[in-house]
Amino acid sequence: MTVYRHSATQQDPDTPYDEAPAGGWGSLEGIAQIAGEAKPSAVAMKILGTLNKPGGAMCSSCAWAKPAKPGPVEFCENGAKATLWELDRRRADAAFFADHTLEELKGWHDHDLESAGRLTEPLRYDVAQDRYVATSWDDAFAAIGAELRAMEPQQAVFYASGHAGLEASYLYALFARAMGHQNLPQSSNMCHETTSVNLKTFIGTPVGTCTLEDFDHCDAIFFFGQNTGSNSPRFLHTLKAAVDRGCRIVTFNPVRERGLIEFADPQSPAQMTLAPATKMSRQYYQVKPGGDIAVIAGLIKCVLAAEEAVPGVIDHEFIAQHTQGIDAMLEAVHAATWPEIERESGLSRAMIEQAAEVYLSAGRSIGIYGMGLTQHVNGWLNLGMLVNLLLLRGNIGKLGAGISPVRGHSNVQGQRTVGVGEKAGYMPADKLKQLFDIDAPKQDGLNAVHACEGILDGKVKAVISLGGNLLRALPDRERLETAWPRLRLTVHVATKLNRSHLVPGEVSYILPCLGRVDRDRQAGGEQAVSMEDTFSHIYGSLGGAEPPSDTVKSELAIVAGMAEATLDPNPALKWREWTANYDLVRDLIEATFPDDFAQFNQRLMQPGGFYRGNPARERVWKTDSGKAQFTAPTTLSALGQAPGAGMTLITLRSNDQFNTTIYGFSDRLRGLKGSRMVVLINRAEIDRLGLAEGQQVALETLVEDGVHRQVDGLTVTPYDLPDSCIAGYYPELNPLVPLGYHEKNSATPAYKGTPVRIVP
Ligand SMILES: Nc1nc2c(c(=O)[nH]1)N[C@H]1C(S)=C(S)[C@@H](COP(=O)(O)OP(=O)(O)OC[C@H]3O[C@@H](n4cnc5c(=O)[nH]c(N)nc54)[C@H](O)[C@@H]3O)O[C@H]1N2
Numbered sequence: 001m002t003v004y005r006h007s008a009t010q011q012d013p014d015t016p017y018d019e020a021p022a023g024g025w026g027s028l029e030g031i032a033q034i035a036g037e038a039k040p041s042a043v044a045m046k047i048l049g050t051l052n053k054p055g056g057a058m059c060s061s062c063a064w065a066k067p068a069k070p071g072p073v074e075f076c077e078n079g080a081k082a083t084l085w086e087l088d089r090r091r092a093d094a095a096f097f098a099d100h101t102l103e104e105l106k107g108w109h110d111h112d113l114e115s116a117g118r119l120t121e122p123l124r125y126d127v128a129q130d131r132y133v134a135t136s137w138d139d140a141f142a143a144i145g146a147e148l149r150a151m152e153p154q155q156a157v158f159y160a161s162g163h164a165g166l167e168a169s170y171l172y173a174l175f176a177r178a179m180g181h182q183n184l185p186q187s188s189n190m191c192h193e194t195t196s197v198n199l200k201t202f203i204g205t206p207v208g209t210c211t212l213e214d215f216d217h218c219d220a221i222f223f224f225g226q227n228t229g230s231n232s233p234r235f236l237h238t239l240k241a242a243v244d245r246g247c248r249i250v251t252f253n254p255v256r257e258r259g260l261i262e263f264a265d266p267q268s269p270a271q272m273t274l275a276p277a278t279k280m281s282r283q284y285y286q287v288k289p290g291g292d293i294a295v296i297a298g299l300i301k302c303v304l305a306a307e308e309a310v311p312g313v314i315d316h317e318f319i320a321q322h323t324q325g326i327d328a329m330l331e332a333v334h335a336a337t338w339p340e341i342e343r344e345s346g347l348s349r350a351m352i353e354q355a356a357e358v359y360l361s362a363g364r365s366i367g368i369y370g371m372g373l374t375q376h377v378n379g380w381l382n383l384g385m386l387v388n389l390l391l392l393r394g395n396i397g398k399l400g401a402g403i404s405p406v407r408g409h410s411n412v413q414g415q416r417t418v419g420v421g422e423k424a425g426y427m428p429a430d431k432l433k434q435l436f437d438i439d440a441p442k443q444d445g446l447n448a449v450h451a452c453e454g455i456l457d458g459k460v461k462a463v464i465s466l467g468g469n470l471l472r473a474l475p476d477r478e479r480l481e482t483a484w485p486r487l488r489l490t491v492h493v494a495t496k497l498n499r500s501h502l503v504p505g506e507v508s509y510i511l512p513c514l515g516r517v518d519r520d521r522q523a524g525g526e527q528a529v530s531m532e533d534t535f536s537h538i539y540g541s542l543g544g545a546e547p548p549s550d551t552v553k554s555e556l557a558i559v560a561g562m563a564e565a566t567l568d569p570n571p572a573l574k575w576r577e578w579t580a581n582y583d584l585v586r587d588l589i590e591a592t593f594p595d596d597f598a599q600f601n602q603r604l605m606q607p608g609g610f611y612r613g614n615p616a617r618e619r620v621w622k623t624d625s626g627k628a629q630f631t632a633p634t635t636l637s638a639l640g641q642a643p644g645a646g647m648t649l650i651t652l653r654s655n656d657q658f659n660t661t662i663y664g665f666s667d668r669l670r671g672l673k674g675s676r677m678v679v680l681i682n683r684a685e686i687d688r689l690g691l692a693e694g695q696q697v698a699l700e701t702l703v704e705d706g707v708h709r710q711v712d713g714l715t716v717t718p719y720d721l722p723d724s725c726i727a728g729y730y731p732e733l734n735p736l737v738p739l740g741y742h743e744k745n746s747a748t749p750a751y752k753g754t755p756v757r758i759v760p
C-alpha cells in the first residue's frame with residue numbers, strides 16, 4: 001500500500017507510530033491492563049463471553065452492529081475495556097465522599113475520578129462541608145421535584161449522553177414534554193447532529209442508509225474521517241472480509257490511522273502467529289483538515305471527465321427520476337479549479353485522479369464518515385459533497401452502496417428515534433395528546449450549544465444529565481465552568497464519578513444507576529432494555545452482573561422517580577407501573593412510533609436485531625421536494641476560518657479512552673504513550689516554527705470573539721501530519737474550541753477545525 005502526502009518528503013520516516021497492525025496482541029494487552037486495575041470478578045469474564053450476542057448484554061461502548069450469527073468472541077478491545085470498567089469492584093461510596101472535598105477532587109485526573117469505582121448511593125452536595133453526602137432516594141426525588149416545580153419549564157435542560165436504553169430515554173423525553181419543554185440536548189449535538197440535520201435535507205433521512213449486508217456486496221469503500229481501529233474496532237472484521245473478497249478501500253484522513261492501514265484479526269490464531277496482517281486501505285491520502293470538500297470536488301471533476309470520454313459513467317436514469325439540483329452543483333464544481341482544489345485539500349491532482357479510478361471502476365460504492373466530516377463549520381457541505389458523489393453514480397438505495405455515518409455511543413441514534421432531542425416533531429404531538437392527554441410544547445427547545453448560551457446568560461436554571469460528562473465534553477470548558485455554579489439545580493444520573501459532578505449548582509445531586517451489564521430487577525421481574533445501532537437495527541439487552549449495591553436504581557426508575565415528583569398527577573402517566581415492567585414502556589414506544597417499532601416486544605430478542613427501515617434505502621426521498629437533493633458547493637473548505645498564520649487544530653481520541661473516560665495514557669495504535677498533554681506536529685513545521693521536540697508550549701485560539709483561550713503545558717511531539725495541521729487530545733484541549741464556532745445548520749462544535757497558534 002502507498003501512503004500519500006502532498007509534501008516533498010511524502011512521509012516522515014522518523015515519525016513514531018506503532019509498527020504493529022491494529023488488533024493483534026496489543027489489543028489483548030490493553031484489556032489485561034484494565035482488568036488489572038478494575039479487578040473484575042470471574043463473572044465479569046463470563047459476561048464478556050455473552051456480550052453482543054442474543055440474550056446477552058449489548059456493549060455499552062460503540063454503536064456498531066451486533067451480527068445475527070456472532071463470532072465466538074463478539075467484543076473488541078474497547079468493548080472489553082468499557083465492560084470491565086463498568087464491572088469495577090472498587091466503590092465510590094459514602095465513605096469515599098466523606099474523605100474528599102470537591103476542592104480536593106478537582107485536583108485529581110479524570111482517570112483517577114472514575115477509578116474511585118462505581119457510585120453506590122444517592123448523594124446530595126453539602127455546601128458547608130464542600131462534600132457530597134449520602135441521602136435517600138425519597139429525599140432526593142422530592143427535592144429535585146420541588147426545584148423543578150418552582151421554575152418555568154423553559155428554564156430546565158435535560159441532557160442525555162447516548163448510553164441509556166430506549167425505554168428510559170423515551171420516558172425522559174416524555175417527562176420533559178409533560179413538564180412543558182423540549183430542552184433535550186443530547187451527545188449527538190456534539191457529534192453526528194451534522195448528520196441528523198443535513199442528511200435529512202439532502203436525502204430525507206437523519207441516519208445512514210447502509211446495513212451490514214451492504215458490506216458483503218460493495219466494490220469500493222471511501223473513508224472520510226472515521227478512525228475504525230480505535231473507535232469501532234469490530235468494524236475491522238467487516239472490512240477485512242470485504243477486502244478479502246476484493247473490495248477496495250480508499251481513505252482520506254490527515255492522520256495515518258493504523259486500523260485503516262493494516263489489521264491482524266485477534267480472533268484468528270493463524271493471523272496472530274503466522275499470516276501477515278491484512279492490508280486495509282488500497283490508497284490512503286493525508287488530506288488537510290477541512291479539505292474534504294475540495295477532495296470530493298476533484299473526484300466529481302474526474303467523474304465528469306470520464307463521462308465525457310465514455311458516456312454512461314453517470315447514472316442518468318437515476319438522476320432524472322430521483323434527484324434535483326444537479327445543474328447548479330455541476331456548475332459550481334466546474335468553476336472550482338484544480339489549483340484551488342490542490343491548495344484546499346493538500347493533495348495533488350494526480351492523487352485525486354488515482355482515487356477517482358477506484359470510484360469509476362466500482363459498480364457499488366459506500367461512503368463512510370465520522371467526526372472528521374461532522375465536526376467542522378462547513379460540515380453540512382462535507383456531507384452534501386459526499387452525497388453528490390454517491391448520487392452521480394446511483395450509489396444510494398441499492399445493495400452494496402450507500403452513505404454510512406458511523407455513530408458513537410451505543411444508543412445515541414436510538415435515543416433520538418424515541419424523542420430525545422430539542423425539535424418539536426421528535427415526539428408526535430397527536431400521540432402525546434392521545435396517549436397521555438399532554439399538550440406538547442410547540443416551540444423547539446435548546447440543543448447543547450444553545451443550552452450553554454442559556455447557562456452563560458442565566459436563562460437556564462437547571463441541568464439534569466442522564467449520563468455523560470457534559471462539562472468535559474463541551475467546547476469552551478473554562479468559560480462554562482465559571483457559569484455552571486450559578487445554576488440552581490444540577491442532577492447527574494451516573495455510574496461513575498466524573499469532572500462534571502465537581503461543579504455543582506446551588507442544589508446538586510448524583511444519582512447512581514445500573515450499567516448496561518448489571519442485572520435489572522424490578523417488581524415485575526428481571527428487565528431487559530434495548531438500543532439501536534448505527535444501521536437502525538434494534539436489540540434487546542440483558543445484564544447478568546450483580547449491581548454494585550442494593551441501593552442503585554435503573555436509569556428508567558430514576559427518570560420515573562424524578563418525573564413523578566415533578567409533574568401534576570395524571571392517570572395516564574403510570575410511572576410506577578412502567579418501572580415495574582418495561583414491556584409496558586415498549587408498548588408505548590410502539591404506540592408512539594408505529595412505523596419504527598411494530599411488534600416491539602415480540603421482536604425484542606431477535607438475533608441480529610430488527611430493522612426499523614429507512615425510506616432512502618428504498619429510494620423514497622422524504623425531503624421537501626420528494627427527491628434526493630444535490631448540493632452546490634459555495635466554498636472548497638470546511639473550515640470556518642482559514643488558519644492564516646496559525647495552524648488548524650484537530651482534537652483526537654486515543655484507543656485508551658472512551659470519550660471523557662480515560663482508561664490510560666497510551667495511544668497504542670498511534671505509537672504514543674505517557675502523556676496526553678501533547679501537541680502533534682510534523683517535523684518540517686517544528687523546524688519552520690523554530691521549535692524543538694520535547695519543548696513545552698501553549699496553544700492559543702485565533703478566533704476573534706473577545707475571549708482569550710489558551711491551554712498551557714503541552715509537549716511538542718513530532719508526528720506525521722499534513723503541513724499547517726496540529727493535533728492534540730480531546731477533552732484536554734476543549735477549552736480552545738469556542739462555543740460559537742460550530743457547524744452552520746446543526747451547531748455541532750468544530751472540534752476538528754479550530755484555528756490556533758503555538759505560543760513557545
Ligand atoms: N475507543 C473509543 N471508541 C469510541 C469513542 C472513544 O472515545 N473511544 N467515542 C465514540 C463516539 S461518541 C464517537 S462519536 C465515535 C467517534 O469516532 P470517529 O468518528 O472516528 O471520531 P474521532 O476519533 O474524533 O476522529 C475521526 C477521525 O477524523 C480524522 N479527521 C480529523 N479532521 C479531519 C478532516 O478534516 N477530514 C478528514 N477526512 N478526517 C479528519 C481524525 O484524524 C480521526 O482519524 O467513536 C465512538 N467510539
Ligand SMILES: Nc1nc2c(c(=O)[nH]1)N[C@H]1C(S)=C(S)[C@@H](COP(=O)(O)OP(=O)(O)OC[C@H]3O[C@@H](n4cnc5c(=O)[nH]c(N)nc54)[C@H](O)[C@@H]3O)O[C@H]1N2
Pocket residue numbers: 060114161162163164187188190191192371375408409466467468469470472473474493494495496497498513514515516555651652658659660661729730731733734737751
Ligand atoms: N474536543 C472534542 N470534544 C468532543 C469530541 C471531540 O471529538 N473533540 N467529541 C464529542 C462527541 S462525538 C461526544 S459523543 C461527546 C461525548 O460526551 P458525553 O456523552 O457527555 O461524555 P462521555 O465521556 O461519553 O460520558 C462519560 C460518563 O458517562 C457516565 N456513564 C457511563 N456509563 C453510563 C451509563 O450506563 N449510564 C449513565 N447514566 N451514565 C453512564 C459516567 O459517569 C462517565 O463518566 O463529546 C464531544 N466532545
Ligand SMILES: [Mo]
Pocket residue numbers: 187188190191192408409
Ligand atoms: Mo459521539
